[in-house]
Every structure is written in structure tokens, then in C-alpha cells.
Amino acid sequence: MYPNNLKYSEEHEWLLESNGIATIGITDFAVDSLGDIVFVELPQKGTQINQFSTFGEVESVKAASEIYTPISGEIIEINENLETEPELLNNSPYENGWLIKVKMSDPTEIEKLMDSKAYEQFVNSEE
């Protein structure tokens, strides 16, 4: 159900690791419960972030919600398309709707995240 090449946090973020760079987004479960997303607020490139702290927020028609980073490091890229097309999050949460890319400062932090199977169980237990 959830892509098995990704790692997941309890705050419903996903992480894709590749050569020390983590691409981060929010899961389709989170997107579905938020509904239509109309605004995404992200920090600037170069910002240092710490695992499990907030780094931005998404605003949907129904509610606002903070986004937590699943990993520590430096933000090296943000998805600028979201500024004009926040609906990318609804339409393509795992691809075109990615949020930020982070140069990880401690890749072992990934061990604290869930794989797709564990995340699915986590979501089911929350519902």
C-alpha cells in the first residue's frame, strides 16, 4: 500500500535516501486526511533542521498542519513548484509533491524510522 523504497515517520512524513541526500514529503494518508491543500510554507535553502522538529506547514481548506522533519541536516533544495501548485501534494504526494531535499548530518537516524509495512500497521492502529 505504501511505497516500500521509502522510510516513514509517525508524523506521516516519508523519506527517500540516495547518496547521503534525503528527499522528504508527506504520505498520501496525511494528504487524504488534510483534503485539498492550498498553501505550503517551507523554510529557505540552507536552513539546518533537526530530526522530528517542525520545519514548515501545510494549509488545507479544512485545517492547518505542521510538518516535521524525519531527519537532521541542511536543506539543499525546496520544491518551488509547490508555491504556485500546492495541489501537487494531493495529486502526487510521493513524486511531484516532494517538499525538501536534505543533506543528512547523521544517516544512522534513518534507523529510527519505519519501513512501509510498519508504517501501514501504525496507520491502521491510529484509525
Add this chain to the structure above:
Amino acid sequence: MKMNDELLKTTLHQVHINANAKLVPFAGWDMPIQYSSILKECNAVRNKSGIFDVSHMGRFMISGPKSGLALDKLLSIDPNLLKEGQGKYNLICNSDGGIIDDCIVYKIAKEEFLLIPNASNSDKVYKWIKQNTKDLDFNIDIITSNTSMIALQGPESLRILNDVIPDMPEIKRFRFVEHQFQSTIMIIARTGYTGEDGVEIILENSIAINFWQSLKNKGATECGLGARDVLRLEAALPLHGNEITEQTNPFEAKLKMFVQLDRSNYLINDTLTKIKSEGLTKKIVGFEVQGRNIARSHNQILDHYNNVIGEVTSGSFSPTLQKSIGLAYIKKEFTAIDSEVTINIRTKSIPAKIIKTPFYKRS
């Protein structure tokens, strides 16, 4: 709070489930908040047509020799002045002038009226009427559960209605007809809560599912309460519990035009006359937020010196206007159009501007 398994279900409940709607508890009912997307549903209503299951709203048939007098005592307008086949928006206020509910009253015959209170206030309205009309000869028949109610809203609504009901007569705005359809009688009123043209239809439960499917087959999009709330906000229509409550009066809610005073039967005529003559301290206004953050109910509004001058009652992103809008009560001296204020949205202070309402008006 009622538990989930005790929630009331409309006749169309299974239809919503089959359509994969997201259902939420609302005023004791299990109601669809959205089908596909609130934004898509709003666009459908603004550009084509949408259908809403509003069967949760109260439907009181009020009849008998003193029915007109009973309502004249309690409503903010005199329903006896309506023509048969006419409806009017009005308020039911408590003895302090606070708003218990806003409703539409339809005059069916000289001694027969239909009152539509909000779902969340139906019990309160019923008790208020009973409590204040003990000596009067009339009857209240609550037909909420043995009928359904569907709102068909948007520029293509009348075309769709005519496709489903070929012998549909013309209805003027805020008028209604009782129309025979498949050997049942429907009440079809040219009213709504979206700022668009359209109708609200009260029909027998036995034909509700088929009728809903027919409207859908002719091009109406299924819409939930989420879209309904955004659409009514764009049209700056008040929502009871947000803009109007038992702590607000009709004048500060800018609903003066729905209050007829100098009526000898009106129970709180003197109270409202006094409130009106004393003038307002706060007033409802519309605002637009700079940027795309959304103000939410109860966010504080500040002046240039960071003094609290008001509170947000409703806020949303407006898909039609593509900006963040809302309604708020603000101290009267700060309500001029184009005034600049600050809204505390969670941890941030966001600039906003007072603007004219309605935010959206159909062309």
C-alpha cells in the same frame, strides 16, 4: 456528544457511502463532508451545478388557527405578510435579542407554514416555540425524518431540474411550488446557501435516492458540507455557531433587513428596539488575508498597537477568488473598508485588510 453508532442517518446515507464520500458527525447526523475534493465541488457549483444532501436540516409544519400568530410572536419578521408560495429568511432571538437560530419560513396557506431551522438548533427552536406559545391553538408537525431535502445549486441547476421534471413550472427567487412528481408532492423552493441560483427540494423519502441519481445523471456534481461551508462564506452568508450565536444580536451581524420592528405581537419587539437605538459596539466585517495563510474561527484581530480589536468567526481559502478570506467581529471604529489589521494565525501575525462583502456575487 452522541457516539458514532447513535448518529442519525439520512435516507441518502448509503448513496454517500457508495460514492466513497468522507462522512463526519455533524449536529448528531452522519453527513458527507466531501466526495472527491472540496475545491472541485465548489467549482462545480460556481460553474455548473452541485447537489447537497441537506436532509439533516429541520422541517416543521406549523398549522392551525393561531399558527400565524405563534410565529409572529417569535420570528424576526411577520410571516402573515408573506404571500402564499413565498418564503423569507428570518431570525429567532431569545429574550435578550441573542440569536437562537436563523431559518427560512415558507407560507403554504393562510394557516399553514413550513419552518426550516438548522439541524444543530432544531430541538432548541422547537422548545422555544412550545415554551412561548402555550395558550395558542396550533400544531407543530416535525417532518424532518419522514422527508428528505436536497439542495441543487449552480448556474445549470434549473436546466437540470427541468430535465428531470419536464413539467416544472417557473419559480421566482424566494418563492416555492408544491409540485406533483411520480405521484408524490414535492416542495421546490428557489432558495439556497451558496450564492448561486438554484433550488431546495423537500421530497418523500421513497423517491429521494432515485431523484438524487437523476440529478446526478443530468450533470449535477455530488457536494458535501465542506464545499457548502466554503460557498456560503464566499457569499458572506452567516453560519449559526460562527457569525451568529445567542451572544450576538441581528444588528451587529448586519441582518437588520431581516428584522421587522413595531410589531405588537413580537415578543422581543421592545428589546430589539432598544438594542437598535443604543447603537453597535462591534460589527461583522469581511477581510482578506495577505498571503495564503488561512485565518480560522477564534483567531484574534489586532490594531497597529497590538490591541485586540476583534475575533475571526469563519475563514477559508476561497477557490473562486483564489485568496484567503474570512468574516470577523471587530470593534465598530475599526470596520471601515480598506482598514489594515493584523490577525494572529497560530504563532504568526499576518496582515489583513477589511473588504466589502459579499466576497463573491454571481454575475
